[in-house]
Amino acid sequence: MEFCPKCKSMMFPGAGNIECRKCGYTKEQGAATEDMVSKAKQDDREVTILEENFDQGLPTTAARCPECGHNVAYWWLRQLRSADESETRFFKCVKCAATWREYD
Incomplete structure (x- = not known):
């Protein structure tokens, strides 16, 4: 589980990255998270x-x-x-x- 560095909300897997549903921050999804x-x-x-x-x-x-x-x-x-x-x-x-x- 990862949290957004901007708003501290939980981030969710998206299309090839991890996204914050609250503020829209995105981070490239690493291999460890995909598994x-x-x-x-x-x-x-x-x-x-x-x-x-x-x-x-x-x-x-x-x-x-x-x-x-x-x-x-x-x-x-x-x-x-x-x-x-x-x-x-x-x-x-x-x-x-x-x-x-x-x-x-």
Whole structure:
């Protein structure tokens, strides 16, 4: 995750660069940033999936993996619906790297 040096807002990947949606600042996207995230289709929506070892800085929690049954997973929150609805919690198994989400 990168933040804008001008306005300190979060920057998002764009067409070959990273862009600030608030002030419009752009920075050329490096190879390391391109490998950090990927998009996956789920229920006709794109969902951000963490790749490789970039998830090691995330917090862990006790959550049973539906694939391998391991009881520890990384987790993060993502706002998928409108702002007045709750965030969706995603999990990634620390053992097999399977990714799933929690429904409210």
